[in-house]
Amino acid sequence: MSKLHLYYEIDGSDFHAAGEASSDVKRVLKQLNFDSDTVRRVAICMYEGEINMIIHANGGTVDVWVEECSIELVLRDTGPGIPDIEQAMQEGFSTATQAIRELGFGAGMGLPNIKRHSDQLHIASEVGVGTTLTIRVVPSG
């Protein structure tokens, strides 16, 4: 399989569309016959990243690079940035507002979920500039 590239723009104001890009990636990976555990891990990472972009950063872009031996997600936003990445990675840490919590988000579990379901996670962030997540999932099958 040659390297396949998918690109998505995530609208930060549209909660209704949240998860659409993730669903699309899931559909494509299924079609390419990746095993269900791999598809599920990518879907979880992508969704958590997508939701974070919408809730915390007013949207952004996602590049997905698919190869037989590796699936890489690069999520870029120009939001407020993360002042303390180590703190943000801790289970339970969240700056989500009450309104966001009422929708079921804000448990402070999204980044830890990405860490747990991926094989590599790199976060680059600068306050006032933005955040880039690079996530790699190595197919288990």
Add this chain to the structure above:
Amino acid sequence: MTVRELVDQLELKNWVPDADLEIPVTGGYAGDMLSWVMGRAQSGSVWMTIMSNQNVAAVALMADVAAVVLTESVAPDEALQKQAEARGLPLLSTPLSTYELSCRLGVLLADKQSV
């Protein structure tokens, strides 16, 4: 046990009549915080929750749960029902509390295993 058997035995209301209910149920997960569900629910679980907004559909699909059951007589938002319909997600509800439903699901799953 399949989702259909669960619906029949516990008299659950089915909000998406066209959804495929012949899906095997392998366990359960109770929770309302979406990222907990995403991180902890096993695929094939029945997810029991009182959350009724549209994000429930996306989480259920990403986590590969077998079905969503809204407890405590909670009805889905219109947007959630639409999303579930569009994606063929089994979306069910019951007057039981999450605790009561968990107990009954546990009994059903144990019965099936010992057969």
